[in-house]
Every structure is written in structure tokens, then in C-alpha cells.
Amino acid sequence: MLTFYLLPDEAPRPSRMRLDELPKTGELSAEDFAELQAQRIIEGRLDYDQDFRWSKGVAQMKLQLLLHRHPQLRPNDVSTPEQRLFVLLLNASAADQGLLAIAD
Secondary structure (H helix, E strand, O other), rough: OEEEEEEEEOOOOOHHHHHHHHHHEEEEEEHHHHHHHOOOOOOOOOOOOOOEEOOOOHHHHHHHHHHHHHOOOOOOOOHHHHHHHHHHHHHHHHHHHEEEEEEO
């Protein structure tokens, strides 16, 4: 699983031992990640097995892209990869923070 945490842009990357202190926003499976990469919503340069970080600006842009391509998305449904990413990005937007993805 790829676990996502809220992280302010100005905050340094925490050690793995301090991840429990961050608000967790959700997870994506390898299949979700691959599907979202195939749709070019997640960058092809990113690797499911590697940690990465999106600033709040990048998270906002991805949210807008996702809504443009899938206007039917709703926050109360997590049945598809798009829905799961939508909820992660919506949480980041509501908190005005970026996202830190940690490969488990």
C-alpha cells in the first residue's frame, strides 16, 4: 500500500518513526496507482515503491484535473481508483496542505 499523509509545504519530511504524528488521509493500492498513472493523473516518473511528496499547489492541480476528467466524482464514494485519489486530494485541499506518500 501507498499511504498518504497531510504535510504542510514548509514542514520538513519527518522520519518514519514520526509518521504517526501526521494526519493520515488514505491509501492507494498498486492497482490504483497503475490505473491512475495510465490515465496520466499520477506522473509516470513516480514509482509505487518509492516515497514522494506533492505540494499543496500540485495537490490542487491534480484535484482540478481529476474533476475535469471525472466530473461525476463524489466524496462519499471510494469504489474506484479515481474516487480514492479524489478523497485524498479533497482532504489535502480542505486542510490547505500537501501530501506525503509513503510506500509500505
